[in-house]
Amino acid sequence: MSKGTKRTGTIIAAHGRHYLAEAEGQRLQCVTRGKKTNVAVGDIVDLTLTSPDQAVIDKIQERKTLLYRSDQYKSKLLAANVDQLFIVVATEPSFSDDLVSRALVAAEAAGIHVRLLLNKVDVTEMLEHARKRLQVYSSMGYEVLEVSATGQPEQTGATLAPLLQGHSSILIGQSGMGKSSLINILVPDADIATREISEALDTGKHTTTFTRLYHVGPDSSVIDSPGFQEFGLYHLSEGMLERAFRDFQPYLGGCRFYNCRHLSEPQCAVLEAVNEGKIAKMRHTLYGQLLHESSQTLY
Ligand SMILES: Nc1nc2c(ncn2[C@@H]2O[C@H](COP(=O)(O)OP(=O)(O)OP(=O)(O)O)[C@@H](O)[C@H]2O)c(=O)[nH]1
Ligand SMILES: [Zn+2]
Numbered sequence: 001m002s003k004g005t006k007r008t009g010t011i012i013a014a015h016g017r018h019y020l021a022e023a024e025g026q027r028l029q030c031v032t033r034g035k036k037t038n039v040a041v042g043d044i045v046d047l048t049l050t051s052p053d054q055a056v057i058d059k060i061q062e063r064k065t066l067l068y069r070s071d072q073y074k075s076k077l078l079a080a081n082v083d084q085l086f087i088v089v090a091t092e093p094s095f096s097d098d099l100v101s102r103a104l105v106a107a108e109a110a111g112i113h114v115r116l117l118l119n120k121v122d123v124t125e126m127l128e129h130a131r132k133r134l135q136v137y138s139s140m141g142y143e144v145l146e147v148s149a150t151g152q153p154e155q156t157g158a159t160l161a162p163l164l165q166g167h168s169s170i171l172i173g174q175s176g177m178g179k180s181s182l183i184n185i186l187v188p189d190a191d192i193a194t195r196e197i198s199e200a201l202d203t204g205k206h207t208t209t210f211t212r213l214y215h216v217g218p219d220s221s222v223i224d225s226p227g228f229q230e231f232g233l234y235h236l237s238e239g240m241l242e243r244a245f246r247d248f249q250p251y252l253g254g255c256r257f258y259n260c261r262h263l264s265e266p267q268c269a270v271l272e273a274v275n276e277g278k279i280a281k282m283r284h285t286l287y288g289q290l291l292h293e294s295s296q297t298l299y
Contacts, residue, residue, distance in 0.1 A: 005049045008061075011080075014041050015201045015210040021045060021055065028055045029200055040066065040077035041211045041223055042168060065110050067170065069228070070235040072298050079170045079211065079223045084113040084163075088173030088182065089134070091118070091126035095174060097133070101286050102231035103172055104142065108244035109236055115143045117160075117171075119178040122151030136280045140247045149181035157185045161216070168221050175227030183224045187214040190224075233290050234297045241290055242270075247279050248287070263288060 009023030011030070019030040019039055030047065032039060033056060039045065043063065047055040060080075067078040067085065085107045089095035100116070107114035116137055121127055138144050147156040163169075164186065173179045183190050197212055211225045233241075242248055242262065254269030255262065262270035262284075273279045 003049055003051065007047045007049065007055065009045055009047050009055075010213070011039055011041050011043045011045060012213040013197045013201055013210055014039065018201050019057065020197055020200050021047060021057075023047060023055075026053075027196075027200060028053055030055045030057050032057050038077070040068075040080040041213050041225075042080040042082055042170075042221075044081065065112050067106060067110050067112060068235070069106065069231050069233070070297075071232040072234055072296050075235055078172070078225055082112060082168045082170045082223060084115070084167050084169045086115055086117045086169060086171045088117045088119055088171055088177045088179045089130070090120040090177040091123040091130045092120060093176050095130075095133075095177065097136075097282055098286060099174060099228070099231050100137070101283060102233055102290075104137070104246070105236070105241070105244040105286075105290065106231065106233060108246060109233075109240050115145060115163075117173075117182070118144055118146045119149055119182065120151070121146045122148040136283070142246075147182070149178045149185060153185050156182070160186060164216050164222055165220050166217075168223075170223040170225060172225050173227060174229070177227075179224065179227065183214070183222070186216055186222055190214060232293065234293045236290065236294055238291060238294060241287065241294065245283060245287055247283055248273075251279075261291065263291070 007023040009021035011019050012022050013020040017037055021028045021030045039057060039060060044061040045057045046059040048058055049055050063080045065082055066080050067082060069076045087100055087103045104114055116134060118130055118134060134144050145159060147159055149156055171179050209226050211223060213221050213223045215221050242252060248270050251269035251273050256267035257265055260268050262268050274281060274284045
């Protein structure tokens with residue numbers, strides 16, 4: 001394989017502007033042309049080799065999906081081409097409804113199937129409390145799976161592994177929910193793979209701060225992303241937002257004004273549903289917050 005050879009590869013790890021691609025079973029360190037940082041883990045890319053194990057990314061192939069966060073200034077790509085998302089929460093430490101809902105909205109907007117994964121169900125003192133808090137999501141139709149990564153690893157693997165087959169999945173969650181423990185069950189050699197990727201990307205000690213993709217079977221992969229504390233959705237337009245709230249859907253079209261923003265309009269079907277307890281108050285509050293964010297976008 002010589003300099004100038006063309007390849008098609010999959011991006012399996014990203015750290016800053018450094019990417020690692022896999023092409024025909026070979027790992028290639030990649031950079032973008034210019035200062036572009038629009039590449040995501042999971043992207044299928046056209047490459048030109050610059051040395052036996054290095055390449056330049058010429059082109060990102062059309063994406064089936066793109067999951068991303070954004071703040072006022074820029075978007076932060078989480079993963080490309082995934083078709084399902086697992087939001088990992090736990091009995092303890094306590095999870096944030098705000099972050100869970102934001103992740104649900106991001107998935108809906110990107111057209112990605114989403115489930116919640118309640119981990120650490122072995123912590124029985126907190127189990128009923130966590131289940132109760134998750135009812136708001138299951139009543140909207142989101143599936144909530146219960147697992148215990150350290151308490152019942154075999155059963156957890158048996159529950160999750162079949163769900164990954166034939167899919168490109170991503171796990172996200174706040175720090176401490178047990179995401180790494182789950183990945184270690186799903187990807188037995190994850191630690192070794194992480195070390196190898198870390199060396200290839202030259203990330204030094206920061207082994208847990210990059211997103212990476214693992215193969216878990218033919219046509220099956222799972223992406224592990226770093227824990228997050230915030231989940232900005234500045235990029236979602238108003239129209240996208242109302243549709244991304246699954247609990248609003250039965251009421252859309254029922255408002256007096258066709259262009260109702262569901263904030264303070266008279267005879268708003270969404271507001272009526274909130275008042276009747278059919279839509280959770282915290283969901284509507286978040287919707288208002290996200291509308292505000294989408295009006296603040298500077299890019
Ligand atoms: N009791 C119990 N503890 C668990 C379970 N899964 C993970 N833990 C513990 O929870 C802590 C956090 O787990 P990690 O897997 O490191 O969590 P993480 O979400 O990857 O966290 P970050 O690495 O900070 O992003 C560790 O002490 C685990 O041993 C579980 O099913 N039950
Ligand atoms: Zn309305």
